[in-house]
Amino acid sequence: MKKKQILPVLLSSTLIAGSFAMTPVSAQPQDASAPVNVQAQKVWNEKANVPVFVKEKFAEKKESSNAANAVDYLEKNEAKTGIKNAKQNLKVKNVQEDDLGMTHIRFAQTKDNVPIEGSEVIVHFNKNNEVVGVNGHYNKIAEEQGIQTTASIDSESALEIAKASVHAPEQLSYEPVSETVVYPFEGENILAHKVNLTFLGDEPGNWFVFVDANTGAVIDKYNAVLHADELKTKDHKGVGQGVHGELRDLHTTLETKPGQGTSFKLYDESHENVEGIYTFDHNTGEIFENNSSSWKDEYHSPAVDAHYNSETVYDYYLEEHGRNSLDDNGMAIISYVHFGTDYNNAFWNGRHMTYGDGDGEFMVPLSAGLDVAAHEMTHGVISHTANLQYRNQSGALNESFADVFGALIDADDWEMGEDIMAPDAKADGRTALRSLSNPGKFEVSEERAPYGNGYYPEHMDEFYDMPISVDNGGVHVNSSITNHAAYLIGEQIGKEKLGQIYYRALTVYLTPTSDFSDARQAIVQSAVDIYGEGSEEVAAVESGFDQVGIY
Template sequence: MVKKLVIPMVLTVSLFTGAALPATTSAIQPDEQITSLQNSSPKHQSGQNIFKKHVGNINASNADAITFIEQNKDKLNLENPGNNLKVNKKEKDQFGMTHTRLQQTKNGVPVEGSHLIVHYNEKGEVKTINGQYYNEIEESNLDTTPTIQADEALKKAKAAIDAPKVLDYPPTHELVVYPFEDQNHLAYKVNLNFLGTEPGNWFVFINAKTGEVIDQYNGLMHANEYKPIKGKGTGVLGASRDLHLSHKNEPGSGEGTQFFLYDISHDGLEGMSTYDFKNQWQASTISLPGVLFAKKNNTWNEDYDRAAVDAHYNSEKVYHYYKNQHDRNSLDNKGMEIISTVHYGENYNNAFWNGRQMTYGDGDGKFMHTLSAGLDVAAHEMTHGVTNFTSGLKYRNQSGALNEAFSDIFGALVDEDDWEVGEDIMAVEAVAGGRDALRSLSNPSKYPVNAQYTPYGNGSGKYPKHMNEFYHLPLNLDNGGVHINSSIINHAAYLAGIQIGKEKLGKIYYRALTHYLTPDSNFSDARKALLSSATDIYGENSPESQATEDGLNRVGITQ
């Protein structure tokens, strides 16, 4: 069994799941040992959740993060960390704090989900350490030499999920130590990404000794240069949009000047591009992302253009939000190209981030409009990308619910009009039936969940807004409740936001997502991350910190 301890501690994800749309106590002291909130079944082995504040004042110039942890291993109750940690990333933020992310390994093989983060203040003093660590793995005699080859593991992974013969992206694999259901396995982590009526971004863990499937889950979270030019277009709901385009004239093509939904006007950004998938389900004649939208003039007013106009326009709005509010340059903070694809499938009532780009269905015209019409939908999917490149929250159970919640929250922050998600994509029949948004941060329980989820909650059949309404869903239903239990965190954000405003709320939640959370973080870890972030920015016992804590307390996340 894993020894419990405490420190604060991808991928395509879809906007929602299911046939029917889903549907105060005092805080603990910083150094107090706590028990994590119960996770949804099936049981997934968690490491020791660590959150220690003010662990020392050693200067960063005299000892790196790994050395510091090794020197303080007894205080942290960690076994042999100096030999098993490696630096993944080191970054400095606008407050002068430095955050070093460390990966636990066993004989050089990474331990899946086991990360520690060491936070230094501007003076180089260690102020906080958070994350997960598995003492049991260090103490074990686990053999990390695989018996089967990677190509055999790939075949078994494809068979396990009945993957199509032709994948849209090359499969990837990595040898990892995978803690699962109180056992530690040497495994190949295989990623299979494909399109179709049921697109997938599957992660399959194959035992590297026996070839058996240990675990699997779908992470579908749903000389002639281009020259910049401005243009106009009409969106799905009739709004006029100012667009940044590009154009070029290819000599000898006979096409003359062509205009493209390809924005190259932003310094340091590789571009923003919008593609047409021509209502395919998979890459039969063209591969994802599709065909770049092009025409002979810079006005995009045809009905078929409208989905692309909104996707292009909304992508830029979300890009500017992250750049202006959080100084983040694109999803990876390195200026990666922002890619959107529209006209995916037929009557597809969903949108998704597949680890590389955003993809939008056209909706069925009855329950939903074209999904690219929603600014908050675009922000939701692009935030999955931010999560992908920062905390890497696993898309299952509580970590997956956090992944979804942060996407919903930033959807509501970028779309400043309200605290709903998806209100602009609901069609006539949905609105007539009382469904005027996908989810509500202000009043989650106004909407029902899918009927098959009801037995796993408190019987109300509504989205939860408190931990006493938590849905204990198995992994085969909504990946353990990622789109359902997320509404608890959503509501905590709303309760804080109405006290301090959306701008301050965004700064707190962004810092927690990018600097404190790790792949296996749960709701309890999120509380610590959010309170630490509020303190970093606004100070301990500040109104902003108190509002953040109040929101979490009122939804039952009290430790």
């Protein structure tokens, strides 16, 4: 029998020099004798990359909320934060001002000006230029070690090694991206070329490959597929019929070419300050085109849903959170439909959404699900904010935040993918992909089942201890634990408040290697920021995480 609720555990805080130095909360299975995730420990030097969470009770006031004053605070408060040589080792990554008047300065930790993978620290100022908190992860061992930071292998050679290691096709979807980093791996900190390769094909890839910059060996890799004529154009409103027969109002474009007449296309450049919303046919590689503004052909229906849902998700982030597209800088929102043959999946490949048509038995075209579109596009938001690494607990958080916002944007229920299930799946009782309200009602895949009880978990007692080779360490399975916490919180305070709290945690507090414990701290702190200490919203957040065993 699954444990539905357990009593909360009180945390202790130590008062140091007028501030609370909060120790990491526990987010482990209750059974202390349970085996640990050996693969995760092999990959990440977790003892080196320690969490930082300092909440100032008596704030330290500065003349202004800037990077120099943030560094000054860190230099003076090494005992609280554990961060040494902040001026030398931290480089500004970005500065964010929010609607509460707070300023958040995010630093990347470096070694001899080389970024240390996954190590970021954020200093938070209130509207009075007072430092009120510091959080993130800091690699103490890398800071103290002597590390060779001059590469013997050049980036071009590393690129070819990376391509060979993942069997990348000659034709990549985007230019590969490479940067030199210090990579924590198997207890060491190794200079590496981090190569990102993105491609489609039978096995789509958004690979991150780490090549030892001195030996050329592939240290680690993981797939983060989360998949001259004069031309006059005019914004045009059309109508289309979706996969399930709904009529959709569409923003499209009317193109006119001299001597070639007019055509209607599924792209929308009518929104201010955003590049546009574009929907492509994967079979042709071209934007969908029609000879009228009525898109009711069966072949068009997946594109109609993809286009409509993209605008719906764009509108949500803009209206609810003031976010201008996925990168908050007006990037184009691009979708491809009709991918593959009987392809029962959809993915974000780091640049755009891709939807399969399903096999008609288990799934219908996946663009039919607004929550699916919201999930995939939220992966884009995540990659431009916390950039949660797609493996183990940070990867499960990546999936969980995508699910949560999927359920917030498609607000009718707490299910994921209920609109993409085909008749045979429903007949077998599979009415959705996942459930935030009742995770255990659905089975996991045969590959994942041996690592747990065979069903999606809703409590840390049911945590799946999976190797990195299976589901990137359980990103699609263990995410249901934090999903269920979000459901429990949302049922108490409503979806609108839940969205405000979770968006703040994602964009202000979380860092690439955040785990479930960090997520609890970030989400609690976000509720405090918005609604105040002792509020019913804070109590709801704490209760939700208590009930799933994340303390």
